[in-house]
Amino acid sequence: MGSDRAPAVEVEGGVAACAQLSDDDTIVLVGNKPAIQKALARQKGPQDKIEIVHANQRIGMNESPVESLRTKPNSSIAVLAQLHAEGAIEACISAGNTGAFVSATQMRLRRLRGVHRPGVGIMIPTLHGPVVLCDGGANMSCRPRHLYQYAIMASIYMETVYGVKNPRVGLLSVGEEDEKGTDLVRAANGLIKRDSSIYFIGNVESRDLFHGACDVMVCDGFVGNVVIKLIEGMSGGLIRDILNNLKDLTTSTPELRQIAMRAAGQTLETYDFNQHGGAPVLGVGGIVILCHGANSCLGMTNAVLLAHKYARHKVNQRITERLTQDERTGNG
Amino acid sequence: MGSDRAPAVEVEGGVAACAQLSDDDTIVLVGNKPAIQKALARQKGPQDKIEIVHANQRIGMNESPVESLRTKPNSSIAVLAQLHAEGAIEACISAGNTGAFVSATQMRLRRLRGVHRPGVGIMIPTLHGPVVLCDGGANMSCRPRHLYQYAIMASIYMETVYGVKNPRVGLLSVGEEDEKGTDLVRAANGLIKRDSSIYFIGNVESRDLFHGACDVMVCDGFVGNVVIKLIEGMSGGLIRDILNNLKDLTTSTPELRQIAMRAAGQTLETYDFNQHGGAPVLGVGGIVILCHGANSCLGMTNAVLLAHKYARHKVNQRITERLTQDERTGNG
Numbered sequence: 001m002g003s004d005r006a007p008a009v010e011v012e013g014g015v016a017a018c019a020q021l022s023d024d025d026t027i028v029l030v031g032n033k034p035a036i037q038k039a040l041a042r043q044k045g046p047q048d049k050i051e052i053v054h055a056n057q058r059i060g061m062n063e064s065p066v067e068s069l070r071t072k073p074n075s076s077i078a079v080l081a082q083l084h085a086e087g088a089i090e091a092c093i094s095a096g097n098t099g100a101f102v103s104a105t106q107m108r109l110r111r112l113r114g115v116h117r118p119g120v121g122i123m124i125p126t127l128h129g130p131v132v133l134c135d136g137g138a139n140m141s142c143r144p145r146h147l148y149q150y151a152i153m154a155s156i157y158m159e160t161v162y163g164v165k166n167p168r169v170g171l172l173s174v175g176e177e178d179e180k181g182t183d184l185v186r187a188a189n190g191l192i193k194r195d196s197s198i199y200f201i202g203n204v205e206s207r208d209l210f211h212g213a214c215d216v217m218v219c220d221g222f223v224g225n226v227v228i229k230l231i232e233g234m235s236g237g238l239i240r241d242i243l244n245n246l247k248d249l250t251t252s253t254p255e256l257r258q259i260a261m262r263a264a265g266q267t268l269e270t271y272d273f274n275q276h277g278g279a280p281v282l283g284v285g286g287i288v289i290l291c292h293g294a295n296s297c298l299g300m301t302n303a304v305l306l307a308h309k310y311a312r313h314k315v316n317q318r319i320t321e322r323l324t325q326d327e328r329t330g331n332g
Numbered sequence: 333m334g335s336d337r338a339p340a341v342e343v344e345g346g347v348a349a350c351a352q353l354s355d356d357d358t359i360v361l362v363g364n365k366p367a368i369q370k371a372l373a374r375q376k377g378p379q380d381k382i383e384i385v386h387a388n389q390r391i392g393m394n395e396s397p398v399e400s401l402r403t404k405p406n407s408s409i410a411v412l413a414q415l416h417a418e419g420a421i422e423a424c425i426s427a428g429n430t431g432a433f434v435s436a437t438q439m440r441l442r443r444l445r446g447v448h449r450p451g452v453g454i455m456i457p458t459l460h461g462p463v464v465l466c467d468g469g470a471n472m473s474c475r476p477r478h479l480y481q482y483a484i485m486a487s488i489y490m491e492t493v494y495g496v497k498n499p500r501v502g503l504l505s506v507g508e509e510d511e512k513g514t515d516l517v518r519a520a521n522g523l524i525k526r527d528s529s530i531y532f533i534g535n536v537e538s539r540d541l542f543h544g545a546c547d548v549m550v551c552d553g554f555v556g557n558v559v560i561k562l563i564e565g566m567s568g569g570l571i572r573d574i575l576n577n578l579k580d581l582t583t584s585t586p587e588l589r590q591i592a593m594r595a596a597g598q599t600l601e602t603y604d605f606n607q608h609g610g611a612p613v614l615g616v617g618g619i620v621i622l623c624h625g626a627n628s629c630l631g632m633t634n635a636v637l638l639a640h641k642y643a644r645h646k647v648n649q650r651i652t653e654r655l656t657q658d659e660r661t662g663n664g
Contacts, residue, residue: 062509064509126569127569127572127573137506140506140513140514141514141515172558173554174469174472174553174554174557174558174561177394177396181472181554182472182473182554183473185554205558205561205565206557206558206559206561206562206565207561207562207564207565207566208565209562209565209566210565210566210568210569211565211569221506222505222506222513222514222517222555223554223555223558225506225538226504226506226537226538226551226555226558226559227538227558227562229506229537229538229539230538230539230541230559230562230563230566231562231566232539233537233538233539233540233541233542233543234539234541234542234562234563234566234567234570235566235570236542237458237459237542237543238566238567238570238571238599238603239570239574240459241459241599241602242571242574242595242596242599245594245595245596245598245599246591246592246595248595253588256585256588256591259578259588260578260591260592260595262577263574263577263578263580263592264574264577266577267570267573267574267577270573271570
């Protein structure tokens, strides 16, 4: 639970996901039991794969993560993390307070062996195909070796879950030359470059995101979060603007306006975060999928399918194998 | 000189600007004299306010700034900075290699008294009116007091040149709460907050840029540059995408396509950087306007008018007065 329209979208999205899961899969809905049951009663699909675990507290979107976890041990987020840590579930998904969810899961699930700091891998839809940006906001005090590990973890994620062979990795900077950017970026560039297992294309600029320059874009969590929120704010703003202009120009011809709306709608769909469902926290000791508070039912369904794919492709096992190999060879 | 289409746009833009300047103003075109004369011969407007200073070297867009200034003392950028330092001109404008232009002018003109580090003030057009972002890319290793001074300098710029009374200042972070973000952002928040002469609305997020939340957005030069280039890449990409969709949907009705193109064109115009001409380096000991390499004639004309306005409103004098006052009171 936890989205802006909880529990409706979680319940409907979960029921819709059931049809696409295997017989031995179960979806556990964690939250206010009566509310979930009420929402389930409105669903038409089969509910045999659904279980409910009651959680009687709720962490608001603006509550302090650490403080709220301390005072609300029975919040759906805390219970979710606890269930995962106990092995009762194999993955957890939430559209609630992101900071609280990341804190709770890091606290309960720790890090995968070999990982210095987890990072969020956010899929950005572009006209040239999806790009994974890492870190999208988990790590505000990045070191070069964190960025180096993000390059590796996001590459594994891109390759296994999205089937992109040998993903091209770009390091976000303010120019293509190696010496451009901050001390952090320069040091990370050096670390990533010397690892021949990474298909590193060098520094990239933010505008390259939309030009198909790379499949993975690495940056610190502050910059990543600024990028994600800017794309969100701008795509909405620009499209609204064009629609307004179209409206003014087509007042006398409604059929024309319809066509124009469809064109803008198609573009909006390309950039719709619901297409990808959610973003995994790469490097945490479990499967943790963060969802947007405004996720739709489709978004929730896709988040479940993403978690499923993430488990099936053994992403975490691959990350640990790769990064403990680094430990042995002295890299990172 | 120095734009992608130099010297044509500089010459045409300069001649067009003449008509809007006072009788005692002069525009000095610095670059290859024969090429400039050839371009001037094609212009119809009066050229009595135009002078030419010959510079026989050219710094390419991808040359190393410091190295190129050393080896090319007769480049238009080096000559421009020298002319300004000697007092032969009151402002300099270039669409050439940004790094070289910033380096040359900082080297020759130094900083205004009281300023720790200059920052670029970039005007971002939005539906809710323009927002100045500072720093747009001059300072890659910002300290809290640099961000604090950017808040002051950009406020003065916004108030004098754009006539926005008491501009609202936001500090770019990953959440509105004071404790969100990096150590740098938290420390800068504290510094800006305690100065009651700044209309500080607190932390803002990148998506707020398009919601009219603030008139000035403060951030470090790395983040600022990422933001600017992302907006540039995305506005182009999104609009191209919508146009493509419209094309597919309107193949049978050309008049409809025309209307759609007009709507998208209006939006593109709103976001066109040429509307603002260029971006001043705030805090440098002179008037230095950076232009986009792809500037049009209109962009060059607007850059000249911006420099003129900047001089007329005594922006630099106000900055020095304000920041040396800080020195006396122990702020900053």
